[in-house]
Amino acid sequence: MKQNKLYAFLVPVISVIIALLIASVIILSVGKNPIEAYSIMIVGAFGGSEQIADTLVKMTPLLLTGLAVGFGFRAGIFNIGAEGQMTMGALLGAVVAMNIGSVPSVIAIPICIISGMIGGALWASIAGFLKAFTGAHEVITTIMLNWIAVNLSSFMVTGPLAVGSGTPKSPEIADSAKLPVVLKVQASEMSIAIFIAVVVAIIMYVYLEKTTSGYELKGVGFNPYAAEYGGISIKKSIIMTMAISGALAGMAGIVDILGVPPNRFVGELSGGRGFDGIAIALIGRNNPIGIIFAALLIAALRTGSNAMQVQAQIPDDIVSIIQGIVIFLVASERIVYSLMQLTKRKKGSAAA
């Protein structure tokens, strides 16, 4: 048992290390110094209170999309559509937040967050219903829903919701819907959003580990046939899982509007963060507590890579490469496991 837990922890850690090594070869191949690049990255992500605030702000939606994808994985569903659900959550939540007027914040903020969650949940449910009733694979349907969401949101910001000229954007949300700021360093503002996200992670941990319903959900993920034999409706479980996963992604979308200036819906907002969620869930081993640390890691990579792009002229797309390699290695964890066995054996023979 102890062995298993150690192994579960080591596979993602070793995967990240291997990915960073491969990425450094790629950085070398374009004639840059990887050690310099990584040190700029670390300073850019943690070098001062402003950098730390930036990293935590970036981490908030990532933690939530990581939880969204991880929750799906637990029930055996691969929600690759967090991107679109995040957009739809942001869209619906922002429309509510723009029109909420002077309702007190204690009421306005929860209403806006819940609207965002509903937006994401409804969007994800389309894929849930299709999988439950026709067997359509959620990977294809959620990707299609992503593209539809992208087009729908660009229609909304250039059409019905458009204000001003220049880059398409919606009106600013009502002041009462903005999340309270806890830390302000120069241009960086950090709201309470990060605490909300961490609380959501803890709630999900308790639900999965300590409740009957969470146990059933894991049962469906582990062996759907056995679970159905045990009296659990798979159809219901698929739709519920998809909806909750989508609600978490939708929450990621809306807290980013309520908590981060310019507090507007700007259309294609996600910038790949839905896909970041996949890497985060896998690095965190679909465990909500693990996902918190994984989200911090990816947020640090994202913030640090911005600095790297500006200071060392290394495109920040390197982060996607690192993430892709990590996902690949965690998916084929037996490669990593064999590597571990190999080094163990070498050590063994050296000792003998």
Added chain:
Amino acid sequence: MSWIEAIFNILVNPLFYQMALLSATPLIFASIGGTFSEKTGVTNIALEGIMLMGAFISIVFTYLTGNPWIGILMAVVVGVGFTWFHAWASIRWCADQIVSGTALNIIALGLTAFLMKPIFGNEGRTDFIGRVQNVKLEFLKDVPFIGDIFYDLSPFVYLALISVLFSWILFYRTPLGLRMAAVGENPEAADTLGINVFGTRYFGVLTGSIFASLGGAFLSVGELGSFGENMIHGRGFIALAAMILGNWNPVGALLASLLFGAAEAMNLQLQSSSIISVPNTVKPLFNMLPFIITLIVVGGFVGKSRSPAADGAPYEKKA
């Protein structure tokens, strides 16, 4: 009535059919690529990423050598090498094939965007680099309608049609095709009969990647002559839908791809129609059309078509 009039006008214009054929071409390649892989029991969700690599590598080598055909050749070589990782993980290491394929998609997106700057010096989209000359079929020049569609086309279109014929014969008329089907349907039984399960699966995934790479190369050196970030634009996934709708049969995949191609062509023609005017703000709604149709098709037909029985399931030899 202007809508019906506009659609009628588009349908009687040979340009629509030519555009449908061109829009279908990358889908035909990629859906055949996916069929090769899944016939032998390996799901290939990485089509999108392989196509993106194909589009990128063919432009890079066209840029370096000035010859788009060398670009296409290199796209195939690199595409096979890239896909090998997915094959290796799925076959040798029993990886989750969906997750491993997603990893390839993300790596392709990152790698192509990352390398654009050092190679071309700009981000987003490259300048015009070069493209393959169209084939002019002189004997069709004066044939009405048919000639307008087929007279002046990219050789990729014909290559795609030949690929359909080639793979149909391979699947249904050769011992190799029979072995592929056996491995995809029941690997245990195939193994007992002495068929090399792993070897056949590698063959399926890697041969499939040749077609997917060609589909990607068509979009860059076959059509536009340039490369743009994320330029596959979901076509890899639409191709998966075409593969499903085509019931894992190359002729079915061809027909499904033509349907999606026609939807795309109709979308583009309506947007530029002179009879109705589509305001710029509404254009994104039109662009949803191919994705909505794919969603409906996947939702409506997946239960009615039948995938290879061992599709997506890793095979472990019993010791």
